[in-house]
Amino acid sequence: MRILHCLLTREFAGTERHVAELANQQALTHDVTVLLERHTADLRTGGDIAHHFSPSVRIVRAYRAGYLPTLTALVWNETFDIIHTHLGKASIRAGVLKTLGLMGETPVIGTLHNAYRARTYGKHDGLICIARWQQASLPAGCRNQSAVIANWTIPSVLCHPERTKLREGFRQEHRLPPEAFVICAVGRMVEEKRFDCLLQAWRQAALPPDTYLVLIGDGPERARLENVCAEYRDRIIFAGYRSDVPDVFCAFDGFVLPSRREPFGLVLLEAMAAGLPVCATAAGGVLDILENVSDCLVKPDCIDALAAGLVRLRQQPGRTWDLSFHVLEEQALKTEQFYRRFC
Known part of the structure; x- marks a missing residue:
């Protein structure tokens, strides 16, 4: 599959880590492009998502003209099987192109990293919720086009x-x-x-x-x-x-x-x-x-x-937790299966 992830932020927090890890995993078997802001380094902390992608992920940065014109050029000049948006700014812009008919038949999927907003996600074909409370808050008409796919963790590899x-x-x-x-x-x-x-x-x-x-x-x-x-x-x-x-x-x-x-x-x-x-x-x-x-x-x-x-x-000692439900490979597979519902 040809996958385009869209993220418009300038920091490195939980959402950015999610996008980088998902893109890296998908790039093992798919053609993955990520559209980012022109500058992505957090001015306060120096955190930068660009440093967390594997070489197999193609990174495109927004032109000087802005994120929306860059996204427009990408979907106009290239063919993607899925466009996957993250957070409000990128999701709203994808929705604009969807409304204008510029996405063609390409499905637009959004991951809810926060609460659902109709203005942000109302034009999306499908929604991935990272927690059950999000799916429960969706309008009735959206729930059948959604799935709960939890976040994951990658254990430290330090010896x-x-x-x-x-x-x-x-x-x-x-x-x-x-x-x-x-x-x-x-x-x-x-x-x-x-x-x-x-x-x-x-x-x-x-x-x-x-x-x-x-x-x-x-x-x-x-x-x-x-x-x-x-x-x-x-x-x-x-x-x-x-x-x-x-x-x-x-x-x-x-x-x-x-x-x-x-x-x-x-x-x-x-x-x-x-x-x-x-x-x-x-x-x-x-x-x-x-x-x-x-x-x-x-x-x-x-x-x-x-x-x-x-x-x-x-008063508590160290603890061994069962995190078998939060494995990146399994959650990435669930995400791919969700994509195929719309392809």
């Missing part, structure tokens, strides 16, 4: 000596005692991720003094959050943005996800793949991942519940 070296190096860099119990949280520092709630819950939980909290990520809320926890800065570390998140989990002993809204929770899967005990808010796609592990779930936006969850997390 044991490399993991030990990374763990020791990270702890030395951030002055974390070798025997400390270190809890981490990862994500963009924006309001909906509720790092502020986490810091209040940390204060309330009054964990033993050998317990530390590491926040990985960056964003507009960072400066305010650093001020909020000034009194605990000896035990709360702001480690900044890192491009090696799946690997660096070996430096930690527990993981917490405090988000108010989490469309799926890819970073949660990555922490579980690393064998960490977890505490996560019962929001969105997290319920799909931890539906049978209720003791790991806490009520969103509730400081008391999150504080109690941190206390439980502190």
Whole structure:
């Protein structure tokens, strides 16, 4: 199949990782092109999706004229079996071309990385939901043209000596005692991720003094959050943005996800793949991942519940999770089977 993925963003977060990993897997057996923005490096963090594609994936960047003219030229001059869009900006532009009849007979599929919006996805032929809550929220007429295909995680390939070296190096860099119990949280520092709630819950939980909290990520809320926890800065570390998140989990002993809204929770899967005990808010796609592990779930936006969850997390050892439902090869195969419903 000739597949065109469309993504118009300038950062590297969960959606961008999803697109890169899916395109790389599909390119093993298909002809895959990805249309990106002209510049894709995040100005704040330096994260760039372009660095995560295999050589077998063809990358096309938007012309100076803009993303829509570039997409128009691609579909006018080339033939694709599937056009697969991700997030709102690219999906709206594909919908415009669909409305104008410029897509011909080529099916347009969208992956919902957030909530469904008719203006964004109303012209698409099919929709892939990464969590059940999304499919349940679709208009009745769209549900028959949708499928739930969950995200996946790719376990770290570091060998044991490399993991030990990374763990020791990270702890030395951030002055974390070798025997400390270190809890981490990862994500963009924006309001909906509720790092502020986490810091209040940390204060309330009054964990033993050998317990530390590491926040990985960056964003507009960072400066305010650093001020909020000034009194605990000896035990709360702001480690900044890192491009090696799946690997660096070996430096930690527990993981917490405090988000108010989490469309799926890819970073949660990555922490579980690393064998960490977890505490996560019962929001969105997290319920799909931890539906049978209720003791790991806490009520969103509730400081008391999150504080109690941190206390439980502190008492838990490493854990082996069954992630057999979240394997890239299987999810890529399901995606191909969904494509063929429309070809």
